[in-house]
Amino acid sequence: MSLSPAAPAVAVIGGGPAGLMAAETLAAAGIPVDLFDAMPSVGRKFLLAGVGGMNITHAEEQATFRQRYREREGDVSSWLDAFDSDALRAWIHELGIETFVGTSGRVFPADMKAAPLLRAWLHRLRDQGVRIHTRSRWLGWDAEGRLRLATPDGERLLQSQACVLSLGGGSWPRLGSDGAWQALLAERGVTLRPLEPANCGFEVTGWSDFLKTRHVGAPIKPAALALPGQPPRQGEFVLTDTGIEGSLVYALSAEIRTAIERDGQAILSLDLAPQRDLAELGRALAKSRGSQSLANHLRRHAGIDGARAALLRELAPPEAFQDMARLAQACKAVPLTVVRPRPLAEAISSAGGVPLEALDDGLMLRQLPGVFCAGEMLDWEAPTGGYLLTACFASGRAAGQGVLRWLAAGGRSA
Numbered sequence: 001m002s003l004s005p006a007a008p009a010v011a012v013i014g015g016g017p018a019g020l021m022a023a024e025t026l027a028a029a030g031i032p033v034d035l036f037d038a039m040p041s042v043g044r045k046f047l048l049a050g051v052g053g054m055n056i057t058h059a060e061e062q063a064t065f066r067q068r069y070r071e072r073e074g075d076v077s078s079w080l081d082a083f084d085s086d087a088l089r090a091w092i093h094e095l096g097i098e099t100f101v102g103t104s105g106r107v108f109p110a111d112m113k114a115a116p117l118l119r120a121w122l123h124r125l126r127d128q129g130v131r132i133h134t135r136s137r138w139l140g141w142d143a144e145g146r147l148r149l150a151t152p153d154g155e156r157l158l159q160s161q162a163c164v165l166s167l168g169g170g171s172w173p174r175l176g177s178d179g180a181w182q183a184l185l186a187e188r189g190v191t192l193r194p195l196e197p198a199n200c201g202f203e204v205t206g207w208s209d210f211l212k213t214r215h216v217g218a219p220i221k222p223a224a225l226a227l228p229g230q231p232p233r234q235g236e237f238v239l240t241d242t243g244i245e246g247s248l249v250y251a252l253s254a255e256i257r258t259a260i261e262r263d264g265q266a267i268l269s270l271d272l273a274p275q276r277d278l279a280e281l282g283r284a285l286a287k288s289r290g291s292q293s294l295a296n297h298l299r300r301h302a303g304i305d306g307a308r309a310a311l312l313r314e315l316a317p318p319e320a321f322q323d324m325a326r327l328a329q330a331c332k333a334v335p336l337t338v339v340r341p342r343p344l345a346e347a348i349s350s351a352g353g354v355p356l357e358a359l360d361d362g363l364m365l366r367q368l369p370g371v372f373c374a375g376e377m378l379d380w381e382a383p384t385g386g387y388l389l390t391a392c393f394a395s396g397r398a399a400g401q402g403v404l405r406w407l408a409a410g411g412r413s414a
Helices: 016-027 045-050 062-067 072-079 086-092 115-127 183-185 209-215 247-251 252-262 276-285 294-300 307-316 318-322 324-332 387-408
Strands: 010-013 033-036 099-101 107-108 132-134 137-141 147-151 155-160 162-166 194-196 219-226 233-239 243-245 266-269 332-338 349-353 372-373
Touching: 010 016, 016 033, 016 115, 016 162, 016 387, 045 115, 062 072, 062 086, 072 107, 086 099, 086 107, 086 387, 115 132, 137 183, 162 387, 194 252, 194 332, 209 307, 219 247, 219 307, 233 247, 243 247, 247 252, 252 266, 276 294, 276 324, 294 307, 294 324, 307 332, 318 324, 372 387
Parallel strands: 010 033, 010 162, 033 132, 162 372
Antiparallel strands: 099 107, 137 147, 147 155, 194 349, 219 233, 219 266, 233 243, 266 332
């Protein structure tokens, strides 16, 4: 065990977007920063999120953008006031990476890749003097309040004026977000909310063998899903071995999870023909079938075939297929019951963690002066589409600014 002879002014624990942004904010103000990450390299979850297209933020109007954070809109808005989606795009451009807005309003780097952005960012951080230490796992504090770090050379102790914890949630643990920090904070008296899967798939009680063997992996589009008493949301999802997943499901995952916690299940209304109203669809299906099979009739007059037709057969009551008016109603509102979320390790993100009420305006833990938190380890959630990343960046900036105020006040709340 060794004690660093030159203790950093500030230690940042965690090398995801929030931690890197906190480090940049501090280094830009002239504060020496050491950043530690347990993995062999930083930004691993960020890089994997960029596979298939790095959706960095969203270009929609700010008021609508902020509503995506649901009951945490007010808290997250305080971070976005200083670093919103427009500021994030400008920051990316400063790194020499151009962006474009896709047809859905999502914002991507021009080459759709995360790696060039991360490389440019790390180059700037090193130019600013940020010292990055990989394979360094945080183990908590010793009896004197020093940070304990497990490194390839043994345990290391660090005395820092402040530290920023940006350790992720509990999703994708193989990339570093394993939630091990929960026990370390709980030992210090911080009350946490259990981590739960967010932006995740959900399970049904069981698909038929036919659906599983013929249509697992198939996209269901166009489609719309709605929970009781809520307006439908249109998009697409994918059939899985155990249920459903995909962007449309992720957009509703918080509400679905809440319904399951309350009722033991969530009954979604699935519209397989969202671009046609019930009256129009009823007239189309009422046309004479002649010698056509019902499958061909549905395909020709409702545009429903393949996996969507199989799903309709799976979920609609048998009697619906005996009457075209009832079949039209089934196509517009077939019940889809899900009973549990997929495991947290499979989720894109997590809910729960450090309650925002446990933090002051600078994201410092009230229970632990000088300890700041940022990113997904905080108790907020958002759908995919750039909202998650934007708030992670913004929270890292907010935590870094909180540390600066703390240091300027001599280690007291400003």
